[in-house]
Amino acid sequence: MGRRSDHSREELYEMTVAAARGIVEAHGFRALTVRKIADAIGYSAGTLYNLFDNLDDLIIRLNGGTLDELFDRLSAIEGSGDPTLDLDRLLGAYLAYLEAHPNLWNLLFEYTRPEGQVLPKWYVDRVADILGLLEQALSPRFPEDRANEKRHAARVLWASLHGICSLSQAGKLEVVTTQTPREMARLLVSIFLTGLETTSTPNLPGR
Amino acid sequence: MGRRSDHSREELYEMTVAAARGIVEAHGFRALTVRKIADAIGYSAGTLYNLFDNLDDLIIRLNGGTLDELFDRLSAIEGSGDPTLDLDRLLGAYLAYLEAHPNLWNLLFEYTRPEGQVLPKWYVDRVADILGLLEQALSPRFPEDRANEKRHAARVLWASLHGICSLSQAGKLEVVTTQTPREMARLLVSIFLTGLETTSTPNLPGR
DNA sequence: CTATTTAATTGAACGACGTTCAGTTAGTCC
């Protein structure tokens, strides 16, 4: 079969990403194959290679959409100025998304690129945007001339929360603790904020 | 070719795991295939299925060995009774192992089991052993009747440190911060311990 | 309106993957 005009290139692109998303949500990221996506949209596998470099590229685009959605949910939360409250709200929204779309979140973080491949800039920027929300929530704890420390703290907190979510999602938490990820995250935020309050310049062990 | 007696079943098992480890260390876990392992030990792929249920099983055994090694390194550290110092030492050893064997660590954490599969008990026990070391380092911060809170804190700290290591290993940290994982981990431990000191019963936000 | 060019789409093919299994053969036992 030759050229068809059922859908424009853009439509096809959207359909493909949507189909991929559907497969991942329904059956997990191990079930995502080029042939299945092609079947789902009624085209052949080869056609997808007109739209994407390869499956990796397609996944990155899909993940980009997930990042956007995540950012939308988080940025919809209006700040109160109280870091404890704001972080708790951000956390709530984040965990709610994770629970609503566990397989999408999985694809976002558990999928690692083949060796040597770098993430595209637009992708990194979106991550940075989400980090910005965390920084903003932490702002009241830092004077303006300590922006760098705020950056550092936000990134450490982000990575830490990610660890909890990641292990939880992989089913590696339930086996060693009865705490829910939510409880763990709250405990972390609580301890973290308390720790921040007391030491603005942390005392590292000597040596 | 029929039965050979070049190696006993145990020898073969060891050779296989060693070969798999070699491949992972040298070329990353994406390069680990049954056929390559078989080639490396001079047997055919089918033979491996006499020793392991499948590749998943083999990987779990390999990861079990990695956990053992990790535990050995960490348990070799004698405690001083000062949580800050002890945690820093544990952290140092942990990160040193991660840097020495990045691909092994990768396989340990980034490899997730197929849907519905549960980790075997002996595996979970080894993870719990490592967690025990963390708990021990945290001990001075908790009275004996607060063992449960200590458990919780240890697990939260562990998950948090894991998040830092995990993102760092995946190359997802360098793109958003200039901090080294070591610095981030130290900052976390510092803030965490300070936070623990002040609030033994954390104040969670209401509602 | 027809001829030519262009671009989208396909199906078959490639090599590699995990896994299975009938067939072969070396060791073991009587």
Add this chain to the structure above:
DNA sequence: GGACTAACTGAACGTCGTTCAATTAAATAG
């Protein structure tokens, strides 16, 4: 020495991502 057992292999199956010549519809030109 013959029967039995268990290790080992090679070929095969179905799947994967990816490529590409061939086909055909749309776009353009005359």
